[in-house]
Amino acid sequence: MWGIIPAAGSGTRIQPLAFSKELLPVGSRFDEGVERPRAVSEYLVERMVRGGADKIAFVIAPGKCDILQYYGDRFGDAAMTYVVQPRPGGLCDAVFRAVPFVHPSEPVIVGLPDTVWFPEDALRALPDDRLSFLLFPVERPEFFDAVITDGKDRVLEIQVKRANAESPWIWGAFKMPGAVLHELHALWCARGRSDEYIGTLVNAWLAQGGEAVGVRAGRSYVDVGTIHGYREAIGLLRGQE
Template sequence: MWGIVPAAGRGSRIQPLAFSKELLPVGSRHDNGADRPCAVAEYLVERLILGGADKICFVISPGKSDILEYFGDHYHTAQLAYVVQPSASGLCDAVFRASTVVGDREDVVVGLPDTIWFPKTALRELPEIDLSFLLFPVEHPEFFDAVVLEDEQVQEIQVKRPDATTKWIWGAFRMSAAGFRDLRQLWALPERRDEYFGTLVNAYLAAGGRGVGVKAGDAYVDVGTVNGYRAAIALLSDAVEAADHGRPPRARL
C-alpha cells in the first residue's frame, strides 16, 4: 500500500521559517540510542507505516528539496519516492500528482504532514473499501472538513463551514485502487478541478459513490499555526502522561 504525503504547501500561517514547514521540530524521538528533535512530518510518516503503507510518496514543491535531503530514500521499513507539484494548487492536485508513481493497482492512504494525532495505529481501523475517512473530534470543526454521517456512511463533507453541524473531522483517508482511479477521473473533468478534497468527495457522493467515516481518532492537532504548534507540544506531553495512566491523550486547544 502507498502512503501519500502532500507537502507542497507554502506554510504561510507559520512563516517565516528557514526551512519547509514539514521539517518544523516538534518534540523528540529516541533514535540509535539518543534523543533527537523530530520533524513534524515524521509523525505522519510513522502513522502511515503503522497503518500498512510500505511505500510513501512525498509531493513537494520545487523549492522544498530540504524534505528530500532530510528523509532520503527510506524511512524505517518504507521506501520513499518524490513527485513535484509545480505550484500550490490545492490538496486534490497534490494527491493525484502522486499517481505518477503510485499507479492504479494498490490502495493508498493520505494524511497531512503538519498534523499530529492519536492513536498512532488508528489507520488500521479503516476498511478496505473504495473510500474511508479516519475521523477525530475537535472543538472548532469550522476550521476543518467536517464529516456528516448516517450510521457510518458519509452524507456530506462540510468544508470549513462556520455552521458545521458535527464536531467530527477527517484527519486522514484511505482509497482502494479503484476509488483512487474514480476520484482522479472525476477531478480531471473540465468542469471540476476542485481545490479541496471535500468538495470533490461531495461530487463523488452525488454521482453515486460511497464512503464511510470511522470515529477511531482520539486527539488531533494542526501544527500549521503558532497556536497549533503550542497545542502540539502540549499534546505530546500529555501523550506521555496518558501512556503512564492508561488513557488516550487529549488535545488542549
C-alpha cells in the first residue's frame, strides 16, 4: 500500500523557518532510550504505516532536500520515495505527481504532513475498495473542506473552505484503490488540470457517477500550519500523555 504525502508547499503561514515546515518540531519521541524532538510530519507517516502503508512517497519542492535527509530511505518497515513538484501547482498537482509509481491494484492513502490527529489507528477504519474520507469534527469547518454525507455515509459534496459550511465534519486523510487514483488523475487532466483542491475535483467525479464514503472515525484534528495551530497541537499532545 502506498502513502502519498504532498510536502511541496512553502508554509508561508508559519514562516520564517530555517527548514521545511514539515520538519517543524512538535512534541518528542524516544530513540534508543533518548528523548528527541519529533518532526510534525512524523505523526502522519507513523499513522500511514499503522494503516498498512509499506511505501511512502513524499512530494517535495526542488529546494526541500532536508526532508530527504531527515527520513532517508526508510521509516520503520516502510520504504521512502521522493517525487519533485517543480513549481507550486496546488494539492491535486502534488498528489498526482506520484501517479506513475502506483499500480491500479494497490491501495493508496493521502494525508497532509502539517497536521496532528487522533486516534492514531483511524486509517484502519477506511475500506480498501472505494474512495473513502477519514472525517474529523472541528469547530471552524469553514477553514477546511467540509464533507456532506447522506444517511448511508455516502459523500454528496465536499464544501471547500466555504464560509457557510453545512457540516462540522472535515476530511483529514483519504484512501482509495490505485485504479481510482488513476481515474481522478484522468479527470483532472480532462478538466485542463484546473482543479487546485481535491474537493472540487471529487465533486466533479461524483457528478459523473463516482462514489465515495465518509467515515467518522476521527476524534481530534489540528492543522499545525499556523502559530495558533502549533500551540493547539502542543496542547492536544499533552492531553494524550
